[in-house]
Amino acid sequence: MAHTNYNLIKFVRRCIYQMKREYGGSIQINILGAIDTDYETGVKSAAWTSYDIDRAVVLPVRIKREVIQTISMISANKKFVQGGTFETGTRTFIIDRRDCSALTAINNEDWIVYNDKRYEIKWIDEFEQDTAWLIIGKELEGAERNKTFPKTGSSTVNMADTATYVVTSVQTFEESANHAMTLNSNAAGTSVFPLLTANGGETFNGVVTKSGGPATTWDFGDGNDVTSNTADHTYGGAGTYSVQWDAATANLLTLNVADSGVETMTTTDEWTNLTELDINDNNVATLTTHSEWTALEKLIVSANPIGSLTTHAEWVALTDIETWTCSSLGTLVLRPEWTALEVVNVGGSGLSTVATYAAWTALREFNCQSNSLSTFTPHTEWTALTLLNVGYNSLTSLTTYGWSNLETFVCKNNTGLGTVTLWAGWSAIKHIDCGLCGLSSVTARSEWSDLEYLDISNNIITTFVTFNTWTKLKTFYAYNCGLTSLTLHPEWVAVEDIRINNNNYSTLTTSNAWTALISFKTNSCASLTSLTGQAGWTDLETFWANNCALTSVTTQSAWVVCDDIRIHNNSLNAASIDAVIIAADTAGLSNGVLNYSGNPGSADISRSGAAATAKANLISKGWTVTI
Secondary structure, three states, X not given: OOOOOHXXXXXXXXXXXXXXXXXXXXXXXXXXXEEEEOOOOOOEEEEEEEEEEEEEEEEEOOOOOOOOOOHHHHHHOHHHHHHOOOOOOEEEEEEEHXXXXXXXXXXXXXXXXXXXXXXXXXXXXEOHHHOEEEEEEEEOEOOOOOOOOOOOOOOOOEOOOOOXXXXXXXXXXXXXXXXXXXXXXXXXXXXXXXXXXXXXXOEEEEEEEEOOOOOOEEEOOOOOXXXXXXXXXXXXXXXXXXXXXXXXXXXXXXXXXOOOOXXXXXXXXXXXXXXXXXXXXXXXXXXXXXXOOXXXXXXXXXXXXXXXXXXOOOOOOOOEEEOOOOOOOOOOOOOOOOOOOOEEEOOOOOOOOOOOOOOOOOOOEEEOOOOOXXXXXXXXXXXXXXXXXXXXXOOOOOOOOOOOOOOEEEOOOOOOOOOOOOOOOOOOOOEEEOOOOOOOOOOOOOOOOOOOEEEOOXXXXXXXXXXXXXXXXXXXXXXXXXXXXXXXXXXXXXXXXXXXXXXXOOOOOOOOOOOOOOEEEOOOOOOOXXXXXXXXXXXXXXXXXXXXXXXXXXXXXXXXXXXXXXXXXXXXXXXXXXXXXXXXXXXXXXXOEEEOOOOOOOOHHHOOHHXXXXXXXXXXXXXXXXX
């Protein structure tokens, strides 16, 4: 018999709650009911039921830059996420089942309204234990939204150039039935397109913009075609499809086939007006570029197995080049002639060297993390720089400058770096990650008033000065440093995550003003003798103070969502442990973890009265209690 996992439910709901706080928005779900047909006219009518959700999680679904390393790397690259490109009008919705108890099911025929825009449901999944729905919806603009297509045959839809229409086959077939789509040149004025391989129901996405002329007609080779500058088509059966399009090459401005299963891509030097080529997240191993693309502004080839990529000095209009996670690339030539360059994202591209130039005075973002670089040269002329990420390389030295617009700086996991200068002039800085760099000292600055994330962990630092001006700080990591003293400030009212374990300080002052605190870890600080958890930490979920030298510790019954308390291997007596047990029980949470083993007062023989009752209550509520 399957048992309900209440601990998992609580965890998922807590995550959804946090996301609703950050990304909540009102939506309306329209559920398809009965469909009636007038057999005299052939007209069909449908009944719809609307449900209003006051606060759902609303996110963009297609982020071009993806971080696949640690949590700190995700945070380090948040500038890319915030500034990343995604497919316009396609969004992810997360709906808490508790916010719509009357709604029992959602299907692909239903649709969502958000910000007065209608979204077709492309994909649905459910979270564990029926806690929430995860829905991907695509905005419909300019299409005949209620048009009905037959299960077989072909249909043509004529729309405005900017319209979006989805053509989806309703045929079914096995997931293992691979099919291939080959797009070939048909006649003069047409362009050669890619080869796509797919597993059951794979969707091809193509988007073009042109400088003039009618909307593009796409012939998908399976009896379906559509006239629109946006093509989104799902194949319904195994086979090889010759897909052609009629865009005149001289008029082509942009071409986007991201995330479409493309395997081969043939280009032409006739794309003289091309400003953007985006083949992100496909399976393209070879791409031919052309010096004739003198209008090119964006080249995005990330997440492909490309073995080589030729660049051209003639691309003087280039603002954005991205080869993120093209691990087979190995070499890439960046050009000094690209004086308009704003974004370079070459992380995870297998590079051993990368050239930089002072002439890139418009540069805003440079990400070369997760390569094999031994040297990297920034420039003081990069005055517009907002993000520099050189983490996960093999740098032994790094020169920085007082870039006043810098918001994110990452040099994490360059173990031989030894020293790095963090500037007071970084007045816009929000994120600094210099963990695991072999640093013997780190100098922080009071001028960092916008700082949100600071990680100096895994270095050899005995002293580190913090500041009360960091009022926006959310994450502070200073673990595994050997710090002999550390000051945490009550002015850090936004702090959510403090991880300062494995240090040598003997005293630590906490603050009741940290009302946003979620996780507090100061375990394995062998000289720490007392610790006070505060009643104001009402959002606290994790409290670790194990493997210290504590003779006293205070936890709170106000920690109503705290489900992980670890105070084992200290010097706590029975009275101290009794107070912790009673506080945990009073908080009333179910399915938590409490470990107080390895203390003088740990033995159950010491438990009596209220503490014994509280312990029994915790166990009955699903807590794992380790004595």
